[in-house]
Amino acid sequence: MATIHTHALFMPAKSGRSSEDVALQIEAAILAGKILPGESLPSEREMQHQFQVSRGAVREALRALKEKGMLDIRKGAKGGAFVKEVEVSNVSASLALFLKQHPIAPEQLIEFRENLDRTVTMLAIARSSKGDREKLLDGAHKLQDAAEEPDLDMEMLGEMDRELNLLLGRMSHNPIFEWVMGALQQGFSSHDYALYEDPDFRRQTVDNWVETARQIAAGEPLLALSSISNHYVLLRRCVERRAGDAGAAETVRGTSPDQ
Structure with missing residues (x-):
């Protein structure tokens, strides 16, 4: 040396x-x-x-x-x-820590994630192998099956969702997208956890994952992007509902949610 x-x-x-x-x-x-x-x-x-x-x-x-x-x-x-050669895990961990230490409004993070997912999806369709596409679709089906189990394991659902997102990031064949995706997935930073906690949103979310993966596997960019948009419509509705429920609870206790 x-x-x-x-x-x-x-x-x-x-x-x-x-x-x-x-x-x-x-x-x-x-x-x-x-x-x-x-x-x-x-x-x-x-x-x-x-x-x-x-x-x-x-x-x-x-x-x-x-x-x-x-x-x-x-x-x-x-x-x-x-x-040392800086490792991907170190970069992602640093960015994840930054996000946790600097609170960002849910809408800003959702807006960023949606645009990131759209770009990554287009690159994945253009660059990924048939094997990776099939792996993504198989993982989405497994997530769908796990979400229908009578004894739900929320931690496992979260991990399966993260793995799908990380695989999608790798399929872009651009390490920068992979690093950022890894950081955002640490701790459900994009508020996706809210979708899995609500039974109705959970079912729609896993169905949407399957549809997105199916369109990526079929090489259909417009249909895949439409599925991505649907996911973030669901996420915005879910976050708004939770915010409304929290505000109602504060009002019942006699405290304004802005205080």
Whole structure:
């Protein structure tokens, strides 16, 4: 593994929060492509000299970058801090965390998801293999069967729905769509969970999934897009009903839902 020469990259760290500044400088160099995946950073002693900080500050910075999935810390004679290839799971997890920490209005998220699904569906029809299309349709039928079981397993339904969406994202053969789809599917971020909690909406939702998958498998873009639109009509109705029910409950308790 190559060791990057960083004399021109790093500057003495700012006093006060030196470990944070060290981490930020290393992260900036990685994101700018100045330190490539597989390359190792200088030794802790060298970085201590370059950043003009304590050994503890260097180690704290490296530990923080390891937790972010940017570095691999190895021990032994050939050990050191190596830049990692960023994995899809890390990207999706970061975006999912951002969405959870920055609440977005349901309509805004639904609007984004609908447009994302329409684009992904068109790409899936154009690029996916026959095997993947058949797998999507088979998964939709299994979801439909699971939704009709007398003992409903809501967690399993949620997982099956997520897997279908992730498969659809992979069928686009565009890793960016796959990353974003993965992030949105973590924790039902698009409010789809509401559809599965209501018996009437649940039945319509799984039937719509089957119809969407059938049209994708048949290579019918217009009919597939029509099914996508129907899904989001259902979702908007469901979210509006839940909001109305919540407002009515607050009124009964003598509290305005806006307070």
